[in-house]
Amino acid sequence: MPDPGRAPHPGLARWQPGYWPLVLSYLVVVASDFWFVHPLTTDVLSWPLTVLWTWPIITTITGIAGIRRTRRALRESAARWSGRGPASTTDQLIVVVPTIGRHDTYPALKRSVLSYLAHLPPCFPRLRIDIVIDEGCEAAGRIAALAARSELIRLVVVPQRYRTANGTRFKARVTNYAHELRIHEHEHRDDVWVLHMDDDTGVGPDTAVTMARFIEEQAHAGHRAKHLAQGVLTYPREYAVNALTWLADSVRPAEDVGRFSAWTGSGTPRAGVHGELLLVRASIEATIGWDFGPRSIVEDAEFALIFSARYKGRSAWFGGRCYGASPASLRDFVRQRERWSWGLTGLVFNRSLQLRNRLLLAYSVMSWVVGPITNVAVVMLVSLAVAERNTSPVALFIIPLWALNMAYTIWMYWEGLRLNAAVSRDGRRRWWEPPVVILLIPVFGMMESVPGLRGFVKFARRTENRFTVIRKPT
Known part of the structure; x- marks a missing residue:
């Protein structure tokens, strides 16, 4: 807590992750995608984007299952300990x-x-x-x-x-x-x-x-x-x-x-x-x-x-x-994520670990490493460079999957901001924070994925690994 002896904000006792940002985001995104979709073709970007933008769907579905599990766990714990006082x-x-x-x-x-x-x-x-x-x-x-x-x-x-x-x-x-x-x-x-x-x-x-x-x-x-x-x-x-x-x-x-x-x-x-x-x-x-x-x-x-x-x-x-x-700084943020990617990539290739566990990790690391080329802003720039504005998938059934991935990403930043604000001193979000955090998602995507790619490359080049300790804000 910000002050060691201070009680948490009262709203935290009732907190649980919400569904409505996910549902609303999904409806808006899927409607927009169907509205702007071009007649389905196999243009130069169609197949690469179909694969890359669909790739995170397992993470998305797992995350949504986690939301449901978290809500249930919080309710069940509250019921078990109701009336029993502090443990x-x-x-x-x-x-x-x-x-x-x-x-x-x-x-x-x-x-x-x-x-x-x-x-x-x-x-x-x-x-x-x-x-x-x-x-x-x-x-x-x-x-x-x-x-x-x-x-x-x-x-x-x-x-x-x-x-x-x-x-x-x-x-x-x-x-x-x-x-x-x-x-x-x-x-x-x-x-x-x-x-x-x-x-x-x-x-x-x-x-x-x-x-x-x-x-x-x-x-x-x-x-x-x-x-x-x-x-x-x-x-x-x-x-x-x-x-x-x-x-x-x-x-x-x-x-x-x-x-x-x-x-x-x-x-x-x-x-x-x-x-x-x-x-x-x-x-x-x-x-x-x-x-x-x-x-x-x-x-x-x-x-x-x-x-x-x-x-x-x-x-x-x-x-x-x-x-x-x-x-404390963007440089420290990048160094932190780069170390994580570097180390996790090493675990993927660590044969002393059980294969089934490494496969899930490999899937997650791959999602991270390809992040720079799946970023919406980067895709738009590439489409302009190759004079190909059609970014539609190869089949219509892919669009709901894309929308679900994007909606879950929006939910993570919306809900995470809500929780971080709830544990802060005043216990609430400032008026400008929700729209800004949503608008900056493409920027955050590059902040996360570029260090991820750098860490992967350093592992591939067998660069000597280092444990970087970033500055600790006070």
Whole structure:
């Protein structure tokens, strides 16, 4: 939350993803497409566009299924806990916060840690917060002083000489050190849960309550108990220092309540997970670990794919939110997306992972990589360049599929903006934000897809991979 001790906006308690933006967008788009369609021919652009603009339909259908699943999950959870008051659990919660420990990232880390101290203890009497840093990091003194403020905080210092068995580097290396330390301390038990958080991502009272309720439900679920869960990553407006990247990140909470809810909530997180607000049972995490080798730069996604292969049906989605910050600049936004694409492409070709899980990832990466040539603005420019204005598909039945893809894209930015505004200080969208976020969708498409293509090319060229830590807005 923007202020660690402040209650969330009242409207959040009643929030659930809406259908009407999706339905309205679909009707408008499909009507427009049929109105402007040329007589069906096989012109130079017809077949390429038929394939490229239809390609994301599986993601779209999955996302729509996720919307339905999210609405049902929120209703059922509210009904189960109606009249029971806030939840509290006797299971232990260990919050793991790895940080690069630079001076420019310290204020965001402090904000996040204070939110854990403010909101988690009432629901988790057995709480510990592990801040994980490399030995000799730049802001070590300031971080040590922060850790000394509460007995609930433990500072875990990773020795410079520490090496994993597989030579893992970057964030996964320090995460694996903390993981091995917990095993050494006999904390890899069924009644211990590990909450993985980024150093710029805080929690609110809703986060604590929904996690405690989830953990309590698993204690009585028997053989149906879940071992991994994830909620929704949101971006309060007051955390942002760049309006463009904040609006562009509207897509991320929408993905969580759509596509990620569909996969993780159905029990198998084949679409991956985020590195923050990732709740894992310690005994299960001990069987996987984080030692994925020197080329791993998206360790959260790799963990999810291994979990999917070993523990089918054992993941869940919960309605709690965490509160992060969008990249501080367009350059940081591009670097972030490029790293994701680079790392995910590597997982597609990682033969140690189960093939069926890699196939879904390959489909998603391909959708990302071809983004620059499927962008509406780019297609219009190409059609002018080749003097071919007919962008109709090869068959009429394709038009409803195109319209559904476009309507779902509009829904993601509309609904994501609605949720990001709801978690902000005033709890509402400003009058100009909805029309602007819709008009900028072609721009956001290029902001997402060009780095995706760059990351793919860097992997194909076998460029040395790097884990780029962007600036943390405060």
